[in-house]
Each structure stands twice: as C-alpha cells, then as structure tokens.
Amino acid sequence: MRAVFGLVLIVGVALAGGAVYMARDYISQYQAQLARERQATQDALANVKSVATIGVIVSNRSMKYGERLTQEDIRVVNWPEDAIPEGSFVDMAVLFPEDAKGDRFVLRAMEKDEALMAVKVTEPGESAGLTSQIEKGKRAFAISVDVASGVSGFLRPGDSIDVYWTGTVSRGLEGGGGEITRLIQTNIELIAVDQIAGSDLTGTTIARTVTVAATPEQIAALAQAQNTGRLSLALVGVQDDTVASAIEVDQGKLLGIEKIAPEVVVEERKCFTNIRRGAEIVQTQIPCTN
Structure with missing residues (x-):
C-alpha cells in the first residue's frame, strides 16, 4: 500500500514539475514577444517626423455676404504647413492693418472654422457692392x-x-x-x-x-x-x-428643310440682220454664228 502511495506521489510531483516548466516557458515567450512589439512601436515613433503647423485665421461663426468683419468673428487655429489654402490670412496685422481706412466686408458666405482668404473679403474701406466683384x-x-x-x-x-x-x-x-x-x-x-x-x-x-x-x-x-x-x-x-x-x-x-436653288432660265440667243427693200429696211432673223 505504501509502495502504491509513493508511486502516486512521485507521478504527481513529476506532473506538477512539468506543468510549472511549461508555464514558465510560455510566460517567457509571451514576455519576449511583448518586448519585441514594444521596441517596434518605439522605433516607429522615433521615425515619425513632426508635422510643421502655422496659425491660420478662420471664421468663428457662419457669415453671410455683406456682413462687416470684426475681430470677434475670427480666431487662429494651427494648420499643417503644406495644407494651407492659397490666399489664406496668417497674420492678424495684415487682416486688420493699423492704418486701415475702413472695415472689411464678407464677399462670400463662410461656415464656422472655414479659412479666411483674400477672395472672400473686401479690402479695408472697400464696399461689398458690385464694384468690388468686377474685374479690371x-x-x-x-x-x-x-x-x-x-x-x-x-x-x-x-x-x-x-x-x-x-x-x-x-x-x-x-x-x-x-x-x-x-x-x-x-x-x-x-x-x-x-x-x-x-x-x-x-x-x-x-x-x-x-x-x-x-x-x-x-x-x-x-x-x-x-x-x-x-x-x-x-x-x-x-x-x-x-x-x-x-x-x-x-x-x-x-x-430639316433644304433650301432649293431657283431654276436658272437661259434665254435663247437670237440674231438679226437688216435688209433694204427699196426704201424700206426689214429686220430678218438669221442663225447666230458665234
């Protein structure tokens, strides 16, 4: 009986040892895979170049044609440098110069957060009438x-x-x-x-x-x-x-009516000669020679 108990104990210890070894091997492989993925992520982040941005002036609300443009209607947001629309305002001093002789007005309807461009607003002091839209x-x-x-x-x-x-x-x-x-x-x-x-x-x-x-x-x-x-x-x-x-x-x-050319009527050529008969001159038709 003791021999059987001892054999079962030995088999149990062997199985437990094998399970521990397999678990330790699995955990080691998992940790190694996790470390490789973490290193790959760090390498990818290290290779990503930072995107350069520039502050672009955008509308702070929806605006309609003819509205006066004020500083409360706009704000500055960062845009990627290579994606800025042509003609956009990037300097507040250019949009609202100190020596301006009047206000700017909206020429085209704009939605909130839309980039403010020169073609969408008038020059300072210029009206938003037709004269501002007619080319030279x-x-x-x-x-x-x-x-x-x-x-x-x-x-x-x-x-x-x-x-x-x-x-x-x-x-x-x-x-x-x-x-x-x-x-x-x-x-x-x-x-x-x-x-x-x-x-x-x-x-x-x-x-x-x-x-x-x-x-x-x-x-x-x-x-x-x-x-x-x-x-x-x-x-x-x-x-x-x-x-x-x-x-x-x-x-x-x-x-789809075709025009019909008028029929050309060719008149027959007639030739005459004058013949004197005493005191009278008589006109007589003769064949045309040319």
Missing part, C-alpha cells in the same frame, strides 16, 4: 429675363452663362430673311440676380433681371441684341471647359 477691363450689364429665358430660376451669382439671340433678319442681310436664333456670347460671368450679388441665394428665384460682367465690346453686342430681339440664357456647367463655336438655327434648319 469689365463692366456690369443688366439683362431682362423671365422664367423661361432665366433657366427657371436656377441662376446664381458666380455662374457662367451662354447668351442666345432670337430675332428677325432683314432680307437684305446675309442674303435672306426670317427669324433665326444665334449664339452671340459664351461663358459670360453672372455677378448678380435681381438685387442679390452674394452667393447666399438659396432655392429657386424667378428673377426679372440678371447682371453680368463683360467687356465693353460684349456689352455693346448684348445691348444691340436686347433691343432688336429676345435673349435666352443657358447655364454652363462648373466643370465644362469647352469653347462653343458659332451656332445659328433658322426654321429651315430646325425642320
């Missing part, structure tokens, strides 16, 4: 529209439009007559709809007039076209960079 060498010109010619109220300041003229051409012009439709101006910049010049216009608005920015020559053509016919506007897509060619449609082209 261009003028503002108003075009009368309705729900049909004004693209059903979907026009917005900042859009580009093509202008078509429909009118009657006199028979003495271009060798014919009748009503035609012709593309007269392309990619004209729209700067105002009725009395709204900002981009804050929401929803559809059935305007009575739209204002475009164009060169004096273009304005002369638009004025002549508006006084002699009807103008229709076509909205140009934002990503459309194609150049429209000269387009003209009359009723014949619209209906």
Whole structure:
C-alpha cells in the first residue's frame, strides 16, 4: 500500500514539475514577444517626423455676404504647413492693418472654422457692392429675363452663362430673311440676380433681371441684341471647359428643310440682220454664228 502511495506521489510531483516548466516557458515567450512589439512601436515613433503647423485665421461663426468683419468673428487655429489654402490670412496685422481706412466686408458666405482668404473679403474701406466683384477691363450689364429665358430660376451669382439671340433678319442681310436664333456670347460671368450679388441665394428665384460682367465690346453686342430681339440664357456647367463655336438655327434648319436653288432660265440667243427693200429696211432673223 505504501509502495502504491509513493508511486502516486512521485507521478504527481513529476506532473506538477512539468506543468510549472511549461508555464514558465510560455510566460517567457509571451514576455519576449511583448518586448519585441514594444521596441517596434518605439522605433516607429522615433521615425515619425513632426508635422510643421502655422496659425491660420478662420471664421468663428457662419457669415453671410455683406456682413462687416470684426475681430470677434475670427480666431487662429494651427494648420499643417503644406495644407494651407492659397490666399489664406496668417497674420492678424495684415487682416486688420493699423492704418486701415475702413472695415472689411464678407464677399462670400463662410461656415464656422472655414479659412479666411483674400477672395472672400473686401479690402479695408472697400464696399461689398458690385464694384468690388468686377474685374479690371469689365463692366456690369443688366439683362431682362423671365422664367423661361432665366433657366427657371436656377441662376446664381458666380455662374457662367451662354447668351442666345432670337430675332428677325432683314432680307437684305446675309442674303435672306426670317427669324433665326444665334449664339452671340459664351461663358459670360453672372455677378448678380435681381438685387442679390452674394452667393447666399438659396432655392429657386424667378428673377426679372440678371447682371453680368463683360467687356465693353460684349456689352455693346448684348445691348444691340436686347433691343432688336429676345435673349435666352443657358447655364454652363462648373466643370465644362469647352469653347462653343458659332451656332445659328433658322426654321429651315430646325425642320430639316433644304433650301432649293431657283431654276436658272437661259434665254435663247437670237440674231438679226437688216435688209433694204427699196426704201424700206426689214429686220430678218438669221442663225447666230458665234
């Protein structure tokens, strides 16, 4: 009996020793793996370069076209140096110079935390009217529209439009007559709809007039076209960079009717000779020789 008890005790001790050895080996492997992962993390962090940032002035609230810009409306946030939008203000002294002759005004709607850029605000002392949006060498010109010619109220300041003229051409012009439709101006910049010049216009608005920015020559053509016919506007897509060619449609082209050239009637050539018969001269027809 004692021999059996001793054998069981020896086997139990052997099993316990084996379990302890296996547990110690597993723990050692786990600790080694953990140490390797910790070292890899430290190496990765050591290789990461710090991102350089610059303080950029952003809007502190939502702002609309025409609002006066004050220092309470802005704040400075750190932006990655290589991701700063072009034209952003980074110096408060530049945005609000000490020798400023007036306030700045908002030209484009801005949301909270949006970067403040030079194209979105006026110069100090400059109004937010149309004069601040017209490029050098261009003028503002108003075009009368309705729900049909004004693209059903979907026009917005900042859009580009093509202008078509429909009118009657006199028979003495271009060798014919009748009503035609012709593309007269392309990619004209729209700067105002009725009395709204900002981009804050929401929803559809059935305007009575739209204002475009164009060169004096273009304005002369638009004025002549508006006084002699009807103008229709076509909205140009934002990503459309194609150049429209000269387009003209009359009723014949619209209906696919080909013009028939008038039949040319060739008159028969006749030759005559005069024959004296006594005191009388008689005209007699003879064959033509040339």
